[in-house]
Amino acid sequence: MAPESREHNLRIKKPKGLWLRRWSRQPAGTPLSRAFADLIPRVSQENDILDFLGKRPHRKHPGVLHLSQVQLPQALVTAAQRLVQESSIPNIEKQVQTLTNYLWSRKLPTEPEELRKKAIQLENKLQDTGSLQSEKQLRGAVLSALRKTIYLWQKLSYDERLSLVYMAARLDGGFAAVSRAFHEIRARVPDFKPQTLMDFGSGTGSVTWAAYDTWGQSLHEYLCVDSSTSMLALAERLLKGGLDSGKPHIPGVFFRQFLPVSPKIQFDVVVSAFSLSELPSTADQTEVIQTLWRKTGQFLVLVENGTKTGHHILMDARDLVLRGPEKSPIDHRPGHVFAPCPHELPCPKLAASPPQACSFSQAYSTIPFGWNHSHKEEKFSLVILSRDLQGEDHRWARLTQPVLKRTRHVHCHLCCPDGHLQHVVTARQHGRHLYRCARASTWGDCLPLTTSPEFPPSPVQDPSDD
Known part of the structure; x- marks a missing residue:
């Protein structure tokens, strides 16, 4: 070999030897991630060495909270089909589409x-x-x-016809969204066995069916509250298989037009799904939220459309419970955010310019009406408030958009515990365990990231329609 070639090879090998000598000076017993942190800046030692996996594979890490495709109970599907078949509503398919578009595009009433x-x-x-x-x-x-x-807000009067159209339009999607909320509670607090539930603005009763599907025989009392007598009658018929009489599929369900008067009555789970947006003013929303919180023994579950309007309503409710003065408190335990926020700071999506909607998506199998596709995605916003601070995983970052997998990195749009929006996860900067968990995660899951990565806020805007 020519002298020039040998000299060239020596120049290549010299840095490698230098690197090995530096590596050999690491103290005995130094963790691998700690050693790399000395060489590579911004490696999160905390997140890489955190023993959050146990014996679970990365694809089943504790932050995985998404549900596979939701299936409605067959008894509910059969009852809904029977009611639509027996109805005499002309051109119901067009009316279903019109109502769906109207509800999705609805804005807050002008004060x-x-x-x-x-x-x-x-x-x-x-x-x-x-x-x-x-x-x-x-x-x-x-x-x-x-x-x-000015947006002309109008109150919907749910008579017998409109109630049936609403059932055909929203029963399966509403069931899917609430099922996802209940699944998060059950996954993170498996020992929680609620006995009582109250559903404000119960409508077709999808919350009752979802709760029964989640907790089964644990619940023995369901209180459905709705101002429309037609809706209450329809929900009761659905429980009886679409018939006027018979044994209800779910026992212990009671129907009322008004909230319980006694302030001492509390329920383990209180739910308001797609109902706060039906209230005519901010003052009405404030009064209802305060009442629902007083009725809450453990969890208050609020769900709205996954629009800017729906998200805005929920963030106002969240702030009211966390920071607003509670009227005549019977239960002095403070409120905490259980989901989806990993913090109790102001929502960073509302502070963005322009404001963005924080929403999630749940796949579900539709009721097989003639106009329906077999599968759909329900886009919704939610907030779950708790009387007690539940577990340590509430401090994990939340994935607020679909995960984009790329070579050696993933774009994970994260709402972090410090109240900031961040994105991008790589093995080099966050450790291989967190990186592999990120690749296995999806929209709505949590990542065991307890500190924000040192990246600028994500410039990507939320494509949600107002």
Whole structure:
């Protein structure tokens, strides 16, 4: 071999020897991750050496909370099909689609003070133009302009026809979203065996079916509260297989139009699913949330559409329980966020510019009506509040968007315990265990990341529609 070649080989081998000499100076017994942390900046020792796996494989790490495709109980499917087949509603498929679109696009009602300020601004603007002479003309022009610029919120009156259309449109999707919420409680607190449940705005009773499917014989009392007598009658018929009489499929279910009067009555689980958005004002929402929290013995589960409006409603409810003064408290235990937030700080998605919706998705098998696809995804927002602080895993970062797998890294959009949004996980920066768990995780799961990675906030915007 030529002298130049030997010299070249020596130049290559020299750094390797130097690296080995530096490695040999590591103290005996130094963990592998600690040694790499000395050489590679920003390696999270805490997350790599944390013994969170036990004997579980990475694909089944403790933060995996997602559900596979949800199946409705066959008794519920049969009852719903019977009721639709027996109905005389013309063109029900079109009415189902119209109601679905309307509910998804619904916004918050305009508050009276906001409406008054807008009217004064329009009146002053029209007066400055001088085109309108009489007071009547001015008032008419202001009202016309308000109709074009202000969202017209209307209360839905659920009579027998609309209740049946709502059942055909929302029974299976609502069941899937609530099942996902209940699954999180059962997965993280397996010893929790609720005995009583109250469902505010119970509608078709999907919460009762989901609770029974989750906890089975543990629950012995379900209180369904809904202002619509038609909805209550429909929910009762569904329990009886779509018939007017017979033995209910789930025992211990009671129906009422109003919340219990006594402040001392509490329930292990209190639920409001897609109901807070049906209230006509912020004041009404505040009063209902405070009442529901007083009725909560352990868990308060709130679910809304996965839109900016739905997320905004839930964050207001979360802040009210955590920081608002409680009226006449019977239970003095403070409230804590159980899910999905890994912190009790202001929501970083609301602070983004523009604000983003924090939502999740659950796959489910639809009721086989003629117009339905066999499988759908329910996009929803949720918040679960607890009277007690449950476990240590509430401090783990939450995946707020689908995981994007790439070569040697994954894009994981994370809401972290310090209240910031972060993304990107690699084996080099976070350790191989966390990296492999991230690749096996999906939207809505948690990662055992207890400190934020040192990356700038994610610039990716949430594509959610308002």
